[in-house]
Amino acid sequence: MDVELWEIRQHMGQFPPFDGLSDELLDAIAExxxxxxxxxxxxxxxxxxxxxxxxxxxxxxxxxxxxxxxxYNRLGEGDIFGHFSLMRNHRVRFPATAIEDTLMYFIPxxxxxxxxxxxxxxxxxxxxxxxxxxxxxxxxKKSNDMMVTRIRKLVTRYPVMVESTISVQDAAIQVGQxxxxxxxxxxxxxxxxxxxxxxxxGKTWQMCGILTDxxxxxxxxxKGLSPQTSVGDVISDHLITVQSDASVYEAMLIMLxxxxxxxxxxxxxxxxGVVHLSDIIRYETHSGLYLVSxxxxxxxxxxxxxxxSDVRAAFVRMLQEGANSVxxxxxxxxxxxxxxxxxxxxxxxxxxxxxxxxxxxxxxSMARNEQGIVTDQDNALxxxxxxxxxQHDEYxxxxxxxxxxxxxxxxxxxxxGDIMATNRQWRQPLHVWKGYFEEWIAxxxxxxxLHSSIFFDLDSIYGEDHYVETLQDLIAQRAPxxxxxxxxxxxxxxxxxxxxxxxxxxxxxxxxxxxxxxNLKRRGTAPMVDLIRxxxxxxxxKAQNSFQRLNDIDNTQLLASGVSDKLSYALEFLHMSRLRHxxxxxxxxREPDNNIEPENVDDxxxxxxxxxxxxxxxxxxxxxxxxxxxxxx
Amino acid sequence: MKGIRxxxxxxxxxxxxxxxxxxxxxxxxILKRFFDTELPGPDTPISEVPMVALDMETTGLDERRxxxxxxxxxxxxxxxxxxxxxxxxxxxxxxPLSEESVTYHHITHSEVSDAPDLDEILEPxxxxxxxxxxxxxxxxxxRPFLDAAVKSRRGEGVLFPMIDTMSLEARLHRxxxxxxxxxxxxxxxxxxxxxxSRQRYGLPTYQGHHALTDALATAELFQAQVAHRYSxxxxxxxxxx
Numbered sequence: 001m002d003v004e005l006w007e008i009r010q011h012m013g014q015f016p017p018f019d020g021l022s023d024e025l026l027d028a029i030a031e032x033x034x035x036x037x038x039x040x041x042x043x044x045x046x047x048x049x050x051x052x053x054x055x056x057x058x059x060x061x062x063x064x065x066x067x068x069x070x071x072y073n074r075l076g077e078g079d080i081f082g083h084f085s086l087m088r089n090h091r092v093r094f095p096a097t098a099i100e101d102t103l104m105y106f107i108p109x110x111x112x113x114x115x116x117x118x119x120x121x122x123x124x125x126x127x128x129x130x131x132x133x134x135x136x137x138x139x140x141k142k143s144n145d146m147m148v149t150r151i152r153k154l155v156t157r158y159p160v161m162v163e164s165t166i167s168v169q170d171a172a173i174q175v176g177q178x179x180x181x182x183x184x185x186x187x188x189x190x191x192x193x194x195x196x197x198x199x200x201x202g203k204t205w206q207m208c209g210i211l212t213d214x215x216x217x218x219x220x221x222x223k224g225l226s227p228q229t230s231v232g233d234v235i236s237d238h239l240i241t242v243q244s245d246a247s248v249y250e251a252m253l254i255m256l257x258x259x260x261x262x263x264x265x266x267x268x269x270x271x272x273g274v275v276h277l278s279d280i281i282r283y284e285t286h287s288g289l290y291l292v293s294x295x296x297x298x299x300x301x302x303x304x305x306x307x308x309s310d311v312r313a314a315f316v317r318m319l320q321e322g323a324n325s326v327x328x329x330x331x332x333x334x335x336x337x338x339x340x341x342x343x344x345x346x347x348x349x350x351x352x353x354x355x356x357x358x359x360x361x362x363x364x365s366m367a368r369n370e371q372g373i374v375t376d377q378d379n380a381l382x383x384x385x386x387x388x389x390x391q392h393d394e395y396x397x398x399x400x401x402x403x404x405x406x407x408x409x410x411x412x413x414x415x416x417g418d419i420m421a422t423n424r425q426w427r428q429p430l431h432v433w434k435g436y437f438e439e440w441i442a443x444x445x446x447x448x449x450l451h452s453s454i455f456f457d458l459d460s461i462y463g464e465d466h467y468v469e470t471l472q473d474l475i476a477q478r479a480p481x482x483x484x485x486x487x488x489x490x491x492x493x494x495x496x497x498x499x500x501x502x503x504x505x506x507x508x509x510x511x512x513x514x515x516x517x518x519n520l521k522r523r524g525t526a527p528m529v530d531l532i533r534x535x536x537x538x539x540x541x542k543a544q545n546s547f548q549r550l551n552d553i554d555n556t557q558l559l560a561s562g563v564s565d566k567l568s569y570a571l572e573f574l575h576m577s578r579l580r581h582x583x584x585x586x587x588x589x590r591e592p593d594n595n596i597e598p599e600n601v602d603d604x605x606x607x608x609x610x611x612x613x614x615x616x617x618x619x620x621x622x623x624x625x626x627x628x629x630x631x632x633x
Numbered sequence: 634m635k636g637i638r639x640x641x642x643x644x645x646x647x648x649x650x651x652x653x654x655x656x657x658x659x660x661x662x663i664l665k666r667f668f669d670t671e672l673p674g675p676d677t678p679i680s681e682v683p684m685v686a687l688d689m690e691t692t693g694l695d696e697r698r699x700x701x702x703x704x705x706x707x708x709x710x711x712x713x714x715x716x717x718x719x720x721x722x723x724x725x726x727x728x729p730l731s732e733e734s735v736t737y738h739h740i741t742h743s744e745v746s747d748a749p750d751l752d753e754i755l756e757p758x759x760x761x762x763x764x765x766x767x768x769x770x771x772x773x774x775x776r777p778f779l780d781a782a783v784k785s786r787r788g789e790g791v792l793f794p795m796i797d798t799m800s801l802e803a804r805l806h807r808x809x810x811x812x813x814x815x816x817x818x819x820x821x822x823x824x825x826x827x828x829x830s831r832q833r834y835g836l837p838t839y840q841g842h843h844a845l846t847d848a849l850a851t852a853e854l855f856q857a858q859v860a861h862r863y864s865x866x867x868x869x870x871x872x873x874x
Contacts, residue, residue: 034715106713
């Protein structure tokens with residue numbers, strides 16, 4: 001690589017999809033780039049022009065239009081365009097114009113094709129440029145991949161291994177030479193079948209321990225042992241390992257649970273590497289999972305509360321990295337669940353073990369895995385049927401208090417509707433809970449259900465999971481047979497309507513400080529979630545997440561074909577719009593809320609929002625028609 | 634720009650005639666080939682002119698005392714600057730490098746000590762320039778240094794038309810009524826150095842003082858100048874000097 005190309009290579013290497021390319025491919029691109037300057041207002045690509053190059057914006061900005069002249073996209077430094085045409089018919093479908101003075105890099109077609117062939121991620125990136133609603137599902141798949149990344153991906157080299165008979169000094173020398181920070185200790189034999197393996201010469205070995213940098217310090221030097229001590233004498237007999245196909249997340253939890261920083265990675269019984277906590281941190285810092293590990297490391301509520309600002313930082317980072325609402329929602333829910341779990345662990349440490357088994361249940365957005373950053377806590381306790389209020393309630397009341405106060409300190413304020421385990425009504429044994437749900441379903445009125453509909457999003461996060469499952473089964477069994485219940489739920493789902501039909505422009509709300517803005521939760525996502533819940537209850541779905549509920553609904557004949565897809569696109573857009581505006585609030589150092597301000601809504605977002613509101617409005621009309629209030633007997 | 638000698642003004646009305654004449658009398662084969670390669674005429678629209686951006690790093694500003702250390706060039710037109718056409722040479726100056734110029738150019742003694750003499754790269758260099766309009770930023774470096782270096786090695790110098798992006802900037806910012814008014818008010822003149830000029834056209838900042846990067850920067854600057862101040866149909870004679 002000659003140094004002269006450095007400027008070009010360096011710049012492209014920072015931006016996706018080039019940031020993941022090998023050095024060799026980056027060199028090949030830089031080598032073949034052609035450059036041209038475009039003054040503001042000049043056409044970069046003309047409609048139907050033959051296109052032989054991928055366009056990369058080195059500086060400036062470009063707008064891409066649809067054939068009808070509508071704005072399709074506005075792009076800036078580091079963005080690419082033209083790949084769509086380049087992959088199809090090689091004629092420009094979406095013309096582009098410089099809206100600032102722009103320096104363009106053109107990458108020839110043959111290099112572009114080579115990139116698509118040789119780099120899968122690059123190919124995915126350019127393939128995914130489809131109408132945005134459609135691409136959601138694909139991205140969702142990708143995020144799942146991320147969650148199941150195997151720990152072996154983080155293993156970069158073969159482990160250093162020594163026999164247990166050698167001296168700690170020799171072991172230290174080997175660790176130093178290999179620039180490692182731990183050595184695996186093995187000996188001949190097979191008395192521990194879990195860790196025995198054969199080497200290439202057919203000899204049987206077994207791993208019997210690990211010696212890390214800190215072990216050299218703590219177990220050898222600090223104890224005043226001679227450098228000639230054999231390693232077998234200083235290793236601990238307690239060996240913690242992970243299988244190579246475990247997820248990164250599992251490996252991290254093992255480390256945290258066992259308080260170790262090095263983890264031998266095994267393929268079956270054979271050691272294939274050693275992963276250090278910092279490897280995982282380096283890998284996971286961006287995904288918010290690092291935050292989760294940090295939560296489990298905190299020993300006090302104060303420590304947990306200090307992490308609240310990290311949640312917001314992780315949120316902004318996720319959005320900037322192009323996460324969709326499912327990814328953000330599940331990441332934030334995982335974080336919220338982790339806070340709750342850790343608080344329960346701390347509570348149990350303080351109060352001692354629980355007198356009877358219990359399950360800590362969450363409701364609302366956390367149960368649906370759709371949590372945002374503007375959220376309050378909704379939780380409840382389901383206790384064992386052996387629960388005796390006289391004897392046991394003091395314990396659970398105190399536990400609920402610790403969790404609820406802790407969550408409030410960590411940025412999850414108290415529930416205004418008092419849906420919290422601190423409320424005695426929501427701290428009850430399982431049979432009482434069953435009674436609640438039976439009553440709601442058998443004798444519903446819209447008024448009665450108004451404040452309890454939140455319980456129909458329910459999930460366990462700690463303790464006896466099967467208590468919640470029992471309730472979920474009960475709901476799935478009874479609800480589809482209860483037309484009056486469904487009608488009452490449907491009625492409530494229509495309480496909040498989207499702003500629509502007022503001269504075809506968005507109607508702003510005029511309540512106090514939120515003048516001239518629209519509450520996207522109240523007028524968009526919440527009514528959408530409500531109506532999806534009604535359909536899900538009607539078809540006996542046990543899913544909690546709205547998108548998963550839509551999948552279940554789609555498998556029935558409840559909605560006309562294609563409707564659930566439309567609902568899911570609209571919900572995704574409403575969610576994303578809300579999240580994006582919260583990100584803007586955070587970036588401009590305002591307290592984030594659910595309102596969007598018209599000055600932050602560009603034309604294309606305005607149009608798509610209008611479409612989404614229309615979808616919601618139609619779906620509400622159908623809901624009313626589908627679940628009528630049955631005639632009184 | 635302290636230390637620059639006042640120079641003889643080179644301003645050829647008839648560059649094509651001048652080149653033809655030099656070709657007829659040239660003794661050196663390489664120089665003859667260079668002068669005999671026809672250049673576009675003065676009435677060619679700039680959009681049809683093949684160009685080459687050229688930049689040199691030198692040990693100082695006086696061609697009689699200082700020498701060329703590196704040369705970078707890249708072919709271009711108004712429509713494209715293909716990076717694959719780039720060339721870059723480090724050459725060994727006849728006089729040793731001073732410490733200041735090392736820090737200035739980031740070219741080290743060892744790089745230079747293994748480098749060829751300019752004479753060895755003269756043929757590929759002139760072949761790259763032949764038939765193309767040379768574009769530089771501040772011609773009073775490239776023109777006298779190349780002329781002097783060739784003259785001392787081949788007995789005859791090289792002189793050819795150039796487009797000078799710096800003097801194009803000067804026309805806009807130093808010779809207008811507005812700029813005279815600014816001067817009258819005692820305001821500092823607008824900077825016409827390469828990076829400052831580029832910024833006015835929204836061009837990115839590059840790490841300076843590499844002959845090839847600067848050549849590329851000059852090519853981009855000229856595209857920008859034409860896009861903003863002239864047109865694709867402006868004739869070559871408006872630019873060259």
